[in-house]
Amino acid sequence: MVFGQVVIGPPGSGKTTYCNGMSQFLQLIGRKVAVINLDPANDALPYECAVNIEDLIKLSDVMVEHSLGPNGGLVYCMDYLEKNIDWLESKLKPLLKEHYLLFDFPGQVELFFLHDNAKNMIMELIKKLDLRLTAVHLVDAHLCSDPGKYVSALLLSLSTMLHLELPHVNVLSKIDLIESYGKLAFNLDFYTDVQDLSYLQNEISQDPRSAKYRKLTKELCEVIEDYGLVNFTPLDIQDKESVGNLVKLIDKSNGYIFAGIDASAVEFSKIAVGPVDWDYYRYPFSRRLTYKWIPFIELINSLYLLIL
Numbered sequence: 196m197v198f199g200q201v202v203i204g205p206p207g208s209g210k211t212t213y214c215n216g217m218s219q220f221l222q223l224i225g226r227k228v229a230v231i232n233l234d235p236a237n238d239a240l241p242y243e244c245a246v247n248i249e250d251l252i253k254l255s256d257v258m259v260e261h262s263l264g265p266n267g268g269l270v271y272c273m274d275y276l277e278k279n280i281d282w283l284e285s286k287l288k289p290l291l292k293e294h295y296l297l298f299d300f301p302g303q304v305e306l307f308f309l310h311d312n313a314k315n316m317i318m319e320l321i322k323k324l325d326l327r328l329t330a331v332h333l334v335d336a337h338l339c340s341d342p343g344k345y346v347s348a349l350l351l352s353l354s355t356m357l358h359l360e361l362p363h364v365n366v367l368s369k370i371d372l373i374e375s376y377g378k379l380a381f382n383l384d385f386y387t388d389v390q391d392l393s394y395l396q397n398e399i400s401q402d403p404r405s406a407k408y409r410k411l412t413k414e415l416c417e418v419i420e421d422y423g424l425v426n427f428t429p430l431d432i433q434d435k436e437s438v439g440n441l442v443k444l445i446d447k448s449n450g451y452i453f454a455g456i457d458a459s460a461v462e463f464s465k466i467a468v469g470p471v472d473w474d475y476y477r478y479p480f481s482r483r484l485t486y487k488w489i490p491f492i493e494l495i496n497s498l499y500l501l502i503l
């Protein structure tokens with residue numbers, strides 16, 4: 196079993212920065228990471244990538260040869276990659292033994308809720324290479340500063356979740372900048388937990404520009420609430436605690452925390468319903484030590500904290 200993340204989100208939401216920061220964090224906690232760049236528009240990569248789509252197809256060549264703009268060019272590249280999935284498989288196979296995979300995808304959101312290329316490709320890889328992937332969907336936190344933009348971020352997140360059908364974590368990226376966009380109408384919890392959206396509708400109604408869309412907004416908010424699937428995890432990629440919290444969530448969603456545990460179905464179900472923190476702290480030990488040592492380690496840890 197190979198674990199990893201499919202990193203997606205609108206242009207500029209921080210995907211490449213995330214892949215760089217996340218790979219550094221995961222390496223620090225002892226994982227071997229391979230970053231796979233599938234964004235042909237990524238020219239200056241801050242990370243060292245194990246596989247680069249540029250070796251298969253170049254966006255600039257596609258745009259010239261087929262007289263396409265950047266968007267059309269990207270859709271063409273994804274289509275080409277889907278047809279040449281064997282190329283990607285052959286590049287990934289040597290990494291499967293010991294790497295955790297981070298896929299950096301293009302920012303064209305229509306690739307993930309409208310077109311099927313990216314989804315087909317991911318499903319094919321999951322099936323053939325036995326991957327366990329979580330979609331990490333980044334949305335810029337500045338969208339919380341405007342109720343209308345926030346509703347559109349919710350809709351985008353929901354439609355991407357429904358289209359991709361993967362374990363999914365929505366992230367509010369660049370949370371460190373949120374205060375620079377002015378005072379939010381509600382507490383941050385309201386935006387991350389997607390609480391009662393009727394408050395948001397009231398906020399939108401006060402804006403004369405969006406007043407005529409009041410009914411539409413109300414209906415859209417009801418759709419989001421009826422599904423009850425969307426929430427967000429805030430992230431400041433520079434802050435290791437923030438990245439650590441997100442890793443715990445992703446590890447739980449794709450099953451990474453269970454990977455090294457040799458126990459019965461009852462033990463698995465206990466872990467599945469337990470708090471995320473507990474799972475996370477046990478994981479690094481579970482690979483090196485058997486399950487029965489965990490209580491001792493926790494006891495030593497508590498004594499150590501008492502002495503300190």
Ligand SMILES: Nc1nc2c(ncn2[C@@H]2O[C@H](COP(=O)(O)OP(=O)(O)OP(=O)(O)O)[C@@H](O)[C@H]2O)c(=O)[nH]1
Nearest residue numbers: 205206207208209210211212213302369430431432
């Ligand atoms: N302050 C802050 N800036 C961030 C954070 N994450 C990303 N950025 C900045 O946001 C900008 C865009 O980040 P990228 O990583 O290029 O975003 P992207 O989603 O890969 O962009 P595209 O490749 O155009 O789709 C860069 O200037 C980053 O430095 C963060 O957590 N905090």
